[in-house]
Amino acid sequence: IPRGGASSVSAAAAGARRLPVGVRKPSLRVVVTGGAGFVGSHLVDKLLARGDSVIVVDNFFTGRKENVAHHLGNPRFELIRHDVVEPILLEVDQIYHLACPASPVHYKFNPIKTIKTNVMGTLNMLGLAKRVGARFLLTSTSEVYGDPLEHPQKESYWGHVNPIGVRSCYDEGKRTAETLTMDYHRGAGVEVRIARIFNTYGPRMCLDDGRVVSNFVAQALRKHPMTVYGDGKQTRSFQYVSDLVDGLVTLMESNHIGPFNLGNPGEFTMLELAQVVKETIDPGASVEFKPNTADDPHMRKPDISKAKSLLNWEPKISLKQGLPRMVSDFQKRIMDEK
Ligand code: NAD
Ligand code: UDP
Ligand code: UDP
DSSP states (O other): OOOOOHHHHHHHHHHHHSOOTTOOOOOOEEEEETTTSHHHHHHHHHHHHTTOEEEEEEOOSSOOGGGTGGGTTOTTEEEEEOOTTSOOOOOOSEEEEOOSOOSHHHHHHSHHHHHHIIIIIHHHHHHHHHHHTOEEEEEEEGGGGBSOSSSSBOTTOOOBOOTTSTTHHHHHHHHHHHHHHHHHHHHHOOOEEEEEEOOEEOTTOOTTSOOHHHHHHHHHHTTOOEEEETTSOOEEEOEEHHHHHHHHHHHHHSSOOOOEEESOOOEEEHHHHHHHHHHHHOTTOOEEEEOOOTTOOSOOOBOOHHHHHHHOOOOOOOHHHHHHHHHHHHHHHHHHHO
16 A cells, blocks of 8 residues: 555546546545445445445444445445544545534534534544545535525625524534635645535435435325425425535546535425425325424525536436435335334
């Protein structure tokens, strides 16, 4: 394993990206932190399928071994139980840094742990990237825009965020993670990429993670009313997970730092989402209104023109096409509970 300084490893990685036509790309050694989670496990599937060696680093707070169990016999796959708040020594070419609870229910469960994960976890992974000359990609979030005063949101918008609210551990945590990422780039020459991910759904989401798509789908399948918070007129834009994973890999391989919005611009109110879930799963499904949570953004929709023009990326799967793909996975897991 090359242990050399930044120059030798990054030269090898750069070489891997500029091979003459017809020469097979050598496989990369890639770390995916949070790789046992929802998005991470789909990313791992894609990286292994293209021939890379993948190390998953995960503390299993919200991730599950089952999400990557199908790779356990693969010699190119390794699963490490580790908390990114603690330092770790690895030798790799690329780091996809996803480790962080993403659902409001999970990130509010232990807010101090959430901000430590965002700040100390990101610092450790950037320190690792600096030491071995690896390229580092941060999965930031649309939450950095807070309750936005600009609609749709462009990457140039600085956001409208409450620094002392119950969501701050997550949204201010991710804003600090972006700052650290840019400071390691400017100050230590680390090659970095920043993705701002908008609401994403798909198979392997936690059944009860409290996010709206997983809640509505699980509720409709269990014949419970779908819980609409507030008046249900707030909006979100929902992206299917395979579109996101394609965007993350495209960004990592590109020559652009970002930040890039990665999301599906199709915008729905929560009542409209409930209607699509009803049409997809059960025409008899009902809704029940509940009080909304504090600091809930009123509307959210990505402007993806930057990713379209610079990365040649845009999502392909609409909500109506994506939802049924998630339903069969949820159905199976809900049956297994019984
Ligand atoms: P998830 O909760 O399914 O996955 C997060 C993973 O990180 C889990 O496997 C968890 O066990 C692991 N993890 C958490 N804290 C850790 C720690 N301290 N050390 C090691 N591992 C830790 O969430 P997800 O939806 O897959 O989100 C992945 C990333 O994408 C997160 O960084 C999230 O902020 C970002 N993101 C997701 C969305 C979305 O809609 N899914 C939107 C915006 C941003
Ligand atoms: N770090 C790590 N793995 C490495 C290199 C660094 O976990 O391979 C951690 C290191 O322990 C430190 C953080 O990353 O907490 C930042 O490292 P850096 O070298 O930038 O800062 P320093 O150690 O000089 O404070
Ligand atoms: N929401 C809802 N019912 C639920 C869960 C969430 O109406 O059972 C609403 C929530 O108030 C928010 C939107 O759905 O306005 C998206 O919430 P989610 O937690 O999925 O993600 P966020 O975008 O807030 O991070």
